[in-house]
Amino acid sequence: MTEVDPTDALPEALGPLLESFQAGKKTALARAISLIENEGPGFQGFLHRVLAxxxxxxxxxxxxxxxxxxxxxxxxxxxxxxxxxxxxxxxxxxxxxxxxxxxxxxxxxxxxxxxxxxxxxxxxxxxxxxxxxxxxxxxxxxxxxxxxxxxxxxxxxxxxxxxxxxxxxxxxxxxxxxxxxxxxxxxxxxxxxxxxxxxxxxxxxxxxxxxxxxxxxxxxxxxxxxxxxxxxxxxxxxxxxxxxxxxxxxxxxxxxxxxxxxxxxxxxxxxxxxxxxxxxxxxxxxxxxxxxxxxxxxxxxxxxxxxxxxxTERSLRGILWGGEATAGLLDIGLDDIQQGMATPYSVSASILKVLLARG
Missing domain, CATH: 3.40.50.300 (P-loop containing nucleotide triphosphate hydrolases)
Structure with missing residues (x-):
């Protein structure tokens, strides 16, 4: 997962939206809300500028x-x-x-x-x-x-x-x-x-x-x-x-x-x-x-x-469950739970151990 710096330049396509928003156009407010709701490209940079x-x-x-x-x-x-x-x-x-x-x-x-x-x-x-x-x-x-x-x-x-x-x-x-x-x-x-x-x-x-x-x-x-x-x-x-x-x-x-x-x-x-x-x-x-x-x-x-x-917690959930490695560990862990070889706690500990080792 690529780290996003909210101070980075906005995507060029959002320039007119930012300008219209700052000019007080309600259509721009509606579009900005949709951008944030959907976490579209550049939404963090947009928030950084308008919430200052x-x-x-x-x-x-x-x-x-x-x-x-x-x-x-x-x-x-x-x-x-x-x-x-x-x-x-x-x-x-x-x-x-x-x-x-x-x-x-x-x-x-x-x-x-x-x-x-x-x-x-x-x-x-x-x-x-x-x-x-x-x-x-x-x-x-x-x-x-x-x-x-x-x-x-x-x-x-x-x-x-x-x-x-x-x-x-x-x-x-x-x-x-x-x-x-x-x-x-x-x-x-x-x-x-x-x-x-x-x-x-x-x-x-x-x-x-x-x-x-x-x-x-x-x-x-x-x-x-x-x-x-x-x-x-x-x-x-x-x-x-x-x-x-x-x-x-x-x-x-x-x-x-x-x-x-x-x-x-x-x-x-x-x-x-x-x-x-x-x-x-x-x-x-x-x-x-x-x-x-x-x-x-x-x-x-x-x-x-x-x-x-x-x-922060929302981002961590994305990191935790968005990767193939954790998905694979989860599948293996579920098999072990069904066979009586593991518990949800032990599977969770295994997943966290791998993630923490990766830094």
Whole structure:
């Protein structure tokens, strides 16, 4: 496998794309996203050039159990941002179609109301088996939208419950959306969503049971307030390594006011817009808190640490299983396992021994 230096010159064919991207043409953004998703020739060099300025956008993650009306809420938030003349990027992560491998629900189906607004850029992505509620390259796509200059990014995760904790590695502010039905308040506490939420949203609040969920969440947050740790975690005091994202920022000292953000619980009816203005105001207040407390820099550093690990592990998997030598060793090892002469552990040790000997 040839080592790629991301500072190398771009392939000549990507020159016009880079120029159009930097000129703010949305068609270039769409093509750049496809380049990154497919890891096309020159994609590393392209990223190196466009991401040099660092993160600037306000990144808002929208997650929660299925059926919470997350798409409707994202649509309502995007419309409100446009009323304020703010451009918006939307990343909507869908389940993967078992037939095409692409997104099962397209962005035009889910968010038709946004499709005709030139101030809104929507990208629908398939999970393709990725855990954490995000597609494998969704974080790169989010970075591209940020580099393109979209000031507000709304990131909606696939509704799969307990595996949605990956949103903490993509967003600065996380909204956990629940509904009155199905005991979602208790489910949030069990699924770990209680720990990643910066703002709780009880959507479809015009339905029976909304007050119960609202009060359950308020009570649970009140109980947690006395147990908040000050260990400097990158996301609301949560050790992301426990969530499968080993965040280097967790070892940093926390600002004195790390835990001074009181997680609000808000009610909305996304279909009518009720409560959406108050929600957007809370999102902006949380951003102010992050800026003033120093938490924004800590979270951004934590995201970078997670990303470096993810990219490195992905590259190592390619090295490990992409060569003929390891494929041959695996075949031999499988024969030995079937004959009772080896275990998965011993076969793994043999493969690693050969790889390490090759340097």
């Amino acid at each position: 300025a660092g993160p600037r956008a306000r990144r808002v993650g929208v997650t929660g159990p299925p059926g919470g009306g997350k798409s409707s809420l994202v649509t309502a938030l995007a419309h409100l941002c446009r009323v304020h003349e703010e451009e918006v990027g939307v990343v909507a992560v869908d389940p993967t179609s078992p037939f095409s491998g692409g997104a099962l629900l397209g962005d035009r189906i889910r968010m038709n109301d946004l499709a005709t607004d030139r101030g809104i850029f929507i990208r629908s992505m398939a999970t393709r088996g990725s855990l954490g509620g995000l597609a494998a390259t969704s974080k790169e796509v989010i970075d591209l939208m940020d580099a393109f200059g979209l000031p507000r990014l709304l990131i909606e995760t696939v509704g799969v419950g307990q595996t949605e904790l990956g949103i903490t590695g993509a967003a600065d502010t996380v909204l956990v959306v629940l509904v009155p039905e199905s005991g979602d308040g208790i489910q949030a506490m069990k699924a770990g969503l209680m720990e990643i939420a910066d703002i709780f949203v009880v959507n479809k609040a015009d339905r029976p049971g909304a007050d119960r969920v609202f009060n359950d969440l308020k009570a649970a947050l009140h109980l947690r307030a006395g147990n908040a740790s000050g260990d400097g975690a990158a996301h609301r005091g949560v050790d992301l390594s426990r969530l499968g994202e080993k965040d280097a920022a967790t070892s940093q000292p926390a600002p004195d006011d790390l835990e001074h953000w009181d997680v609000p619980v808000l009610k909305t009816v996304a279909q009518t817009g009720e409560g959406v203005s108050e929600l957007l105001e809370a999102v902006d207040q949380h951003r102010e808190y992050l800026d003033e407390s120093g938490q924004l820099k800590i979270r951004q550093r934590g995201r970078a640490a997670v990303r470096v690990r993810e990219v």
